[in-house]
Amino acid sequence: MKRRWVSLGLSLLGPVSALLISAILGAFVMLAIGKNPLQVYAVMISYNLGQLDSIGSIFYRATPLIFSGLAVAIGFKAGLFNIGVEGQYYLGAFFASWAGVYIKGLPAYIHLPLVILFGIAGGVIWAWLPIYLKVKRGAHEVITTIMMNSIASAVMLYFIHDVFMDQNQGTLGAPRVRMPPIQPTARMPTMLGFLHAIGIDMPNYVAINWFLVLAILAAVAVYYLLWRTPFGYELRAVGQNPQAAEAAGINTKNIQYQAFLLSGAIAGLVGLSDVLTYFGYLDIDFPKGYGFSGIAVALLANNNPFGIILSSLLFGFLERGGLGIQALAGVPREVTTILEGVVILTVVTVTAIIGRRVRAYERHMAALATAAEPPIDTQAPGRGQ
Amino acid sequence: MHPDLILAAGVSSPAIADAVASAIRLTTPLLLTALGAVFTERGGVVNIGLEGMMIFGAFWSAWGAYTYGPLAGLAIGAVAGAIMALVHAIVSVTFRVDQIVSGVAINTLAYGLVRVASQALFHSATTSPSVPSLPRIDVPVLDQIPALQPLMANLSPLIVFAFVLVPVSWWVLNRTVFGLRLRSVGENPLAADTLGINVVLMRYSGVLISGLLAGLAGGYLAVEQTSMYVEGMTAGRGFVALAAMIFGNWTPVGAMFASLLFGLADSLSIRVTIPHVPYQFVNSLPYILTIVVLAGAVGHARAPAADGVPYERSGE
Numbered sequence: 001m002k003r004r005w006v007s008l009g010l011s012l013l014g015p016v017s018a019l020l021i022s023a024i025l026g027a028f029v030m031l032a033i034g035k036n037p038l039q040v041y042a043v044m045i046s047y048n049l050g051q052l053d054s055i056g057s058i059f060y061r062a063t064p065l066i067f068s069g070l071a072v073a074i075g076f077k078a079g080l081f082n083i084g085v086e087g088q089y090y091l092g093a094f095f096a097s098w099a100g101v102y103i104k105g106l107p108a109y110i111h112l113p114l115v116i117l118f119g120i121a122g123g124v125i126w127a128w129l130p131i132y133l134k135v136k137r138g139a140h141e142v143i144t145t146i147m148m149n150s151i152a153s154a155v156m157l158y159f160i161h162d163v164f165m166d167q168n169q170g171t172l173g174a175p176r177v178r179m180p181p182i183q184p185t186a187r188m189p190t191m192l193g194f195l196h197a198i199g200i201d202m203p204n205y206v207a208i209n210w211f212l213v214l215a216i217l218a219a220v221a222v223y224y225l226l227w228r229t230p231f232g233y234e235l236r237a238v239g240q241n242p243q244a245a246e247a248a249g250i251n252t253k254n255i256q257y258q259a260f261l262l263s264g265a266i267a268g269l270v271g272l273s274d275v276l277t278y279f280g281y282l283d284i285d286f287p288k289g290y291g292f293s294g295i296a297v298a299l300l301a302n303n304n305p306f307g308i309i310l311s312s313l314l315f316g317f318l319e320r321g322g323l324g325i326q327a328l329a330g331v332p333r334e335v336t337t338i339l340e341g342v343v344i345l346t347v348v349t350v351t352a353i354i355g356r357r358v359r360a361y362e363r364h365m366a367a368l369a370t371a372a373e374p375p376i377d378t379q380a381p382g383r384g385q
Numbered sequence: 386m387h388p389d390l391i392l393a394a395g396v397s398s399p400a401i402a403d404a405v406a407s408a409i410r411l412t413t414p415l416l417l418t419a420l421g422a423v424f425t426e427r428g429g430v431v432n433i434g435l436e437g438m439m440i441f442g443a444f445w446s447a448w449g450a451y452t453y454g455p456l457a458g459l460a461i462g463a464v465a466g467a468i469m470a471l472v473h474a475i476v477s478v479t480f481r482v483d484q485i486v487s488g489v490a491i492n493t494l495a496y497g498l499v500r501v502a503s504q505a506l507f508h509s510a511t512t513s514p515s516v517p518s519l520p521r522i523d524v525p526v527l528d529q530i531p532a533l534q535p536l537m538a539n540l541s542p543l544i545v546f547a548f549v550l551v552p553v554s555w556w557v558l559n560r561t562v563f564g565l566r567l568r569s570v571g572e573n574p575l576a577a578d579t580l581g582i583n584v585v586l587m588r589y590s591g592v593l594i595s596g597l598l599a600g601l602a603g604g605y606l607a608v609e610q611t612s613m614y615v616e617g618m619t620a621g622r623g624f625v626a627l628a629a630m631i632f633g634n635w636t637p638v639g640a641m642f643a644s645l646l647f648g649l650a651d652s653l654s655i656r657v658t659i660p661h662v663p664y665q666f667v668n669s670l671p672y673i674l675t676i677v678v679l680a681g682a683v684g685h686a687r688a689p690a691a692d693g694v695p696y697e698r699s700g701e
Binding site: 033299335340 | 498663
C-alpha cells in the first residue's frame, strides 16, 4: 500500500515540477518583454477563477483538447506518433458539417449521432493513408501525417471556398468563406439548461456543451480499452517493445494499424464542439491548432486518460488566461503557446531524469534484497526509451 | 523576386531556363536544411525540429538584417537556429528524451517565441518591415549566354553557397576525422565510446550544424527571397527537407538531387495552373510528392544504425 502511494507521488512529481519550471521560464519571457511576471500570473488566476463565465469557458476550451489528447495518447501507447490529429480533425469537422447541412428531414436524435459518426469517419479516412504507408512501406508516420495536415488545409479551402460555400449570407459586408448553416437537428445543445437546473447560474454566452460529457466518457472508454481488454494489452505491449511483442505472437502491424485508425476516429471529434455548438457553420477560420496542443496535453498526462482530462483543463485555463493577460495586462496571448512548448520539453525531461533515478535506486535495492518486487512503471512518456 | 522582375522588363530568355532558375531559388532553403539534416542524422540524432529552427532563423535574420544589415542578419539567423538546436541537443542527447517529442516541442516553442518577439520588436505578430538583401552576384562569362542568363545572373550569394556546401559536406563527412567520428557515433555509439570518441560532443556537433544551416535557410527565405519576415513563410519546408534527406539516402549529394526535385515541385506549384485541377491541389504538390517519395524510398534507403536511439552508457 505504501508502495502504491510512492508510485503515485513519483508519477505526479514529473508533471508538477515541469509546471513549476515552465512557470519560471515563462516568467523570464515576460521579464524580457518588460512585464512583471507575478502581476501577470495574478491577473491570470483572478481572471480565470474569479468569474463564473471564465470557469465555464475553461471547460468549453478543455473539451476539444480532451479528444485531441486521447487521440495522441492512443498513438503513443502503440508506439506511434500521430502528429496528424490536426488534419484529421479538419476532415472530421468538414464531414460532420456536410452531414449537418445536407442531410435533411431527420429528427435530432438520429441526425446528431449521424453527424458525429460522419466526424469520426472523416478522422479515420484522413488517418488511413499514413498508417497504411507505415505498415506496408515503412514510411515514417511523423512526416507523412505532417504532410497530410498541409494537404488537409488545402482540401478544406477547396471544399469550403470552391464547392460548398454559403451563397445566401445576406448583403451585410463581404461574404465569409464558410459553408451554409448546420441544421438545428444536428446542433449539439449547450449544458446551460442543465447547469441552471442544478443551480449554477452560468451566463448564456458560454458555449459549454454536452461534448464535454462525451469527451469524459471517451476518456473512460479509452482507459477501459487500453488497460482492461486483451486488445489494449497487446496495444501497450507493441508500444513498449515491438520486438518482444512480435516474438510473443502479437501481430504488431495489425495492432498499430487498428490503434492508429482508432486514434483518427477520436481525432475526428476534436472540432465538433466548436462547429456544432458555438459556430453552427464551418468557417475557413474555424479554430486550429488543437491537434498540436493535444500532444502537450497527452505528454503532460503521461498518456493517462484521466490525466488527460486534468491537463486539458490546465491548458483550457492557460488559453482562457491568455485572453485575460492580453486584455488586462498587455501581454501577448502567444506567451501561452511558449508555455505549451516549454511544458512538453520540461515534462519529458523531468520524467526521464526521475525514471532514471528510480531505476538506479531499484537496481540498488534489488542488489540488496534478492526477492525483488516488480519495478514501478516509470517509463518516459512517448515512445519509451 | 528579382529575376522575375527582369523578365517582366522584357529581357528575352528561354522559359525553361527561367523555370529552372525559379526551381533553384526554391531548392536553396531545402538544400541548406537537408544538408544540416544529413549531419545530425549521421550522428544519430533525428531532428524533427528543423521547421522550428527555420522559423526562428527566418525571424531573427529579418530582425538582424533590419538592424545591422543583411550579412549580419543571416549570421544572426544561423545562430538563432543553432540556439534552438542546442535546446534539442540538451534535451535529447544529454537527457536522452525521445528525439521526436523534443523536436515537436521545439517547433511549438519557436512558433510561440517568434510571435511574441515579433510583437515586441516589430509591433506586428506576423510580419516584419522590409529588410535589405545581400548584393546579387553574376557568374562571370556564363551570365553572357542568353540561354543561361536566368540561372547565372543576379543570384543570391547564398544560392552559390548552398551548392558549394554539397561537396564540402561530402568531404567533411567522408574524408575528415570529424566526419569519421560523427558517422561512427551514428552507426555504433558503444563501439565509438569504447574507442575513446566523445559520443555526446559528436552528437551535439551534428545537431548544432543542422541548427546553423536550418537557421540560415530560414534567413534565406526572409532576407534573400522575400526581403521581409512573414509568419508561416517556412510552410513546412523543414519537414520537406527532412524527407529530401531521407530520399537522398542520408548523403549530401543525394540530398541535393532530392532537394532539386522538391524545389521543382515547389516552383511548379506556384507557377503552373493545370486545367480542371483546383489550384489548392496544385499548391499541395510538394506535400503530396513528399508522401509519395517516403512511401517509395524507404526499403532501399538505409538510415544510420543508431539513428534516433539515445545513447546511454551502461551503469548510468
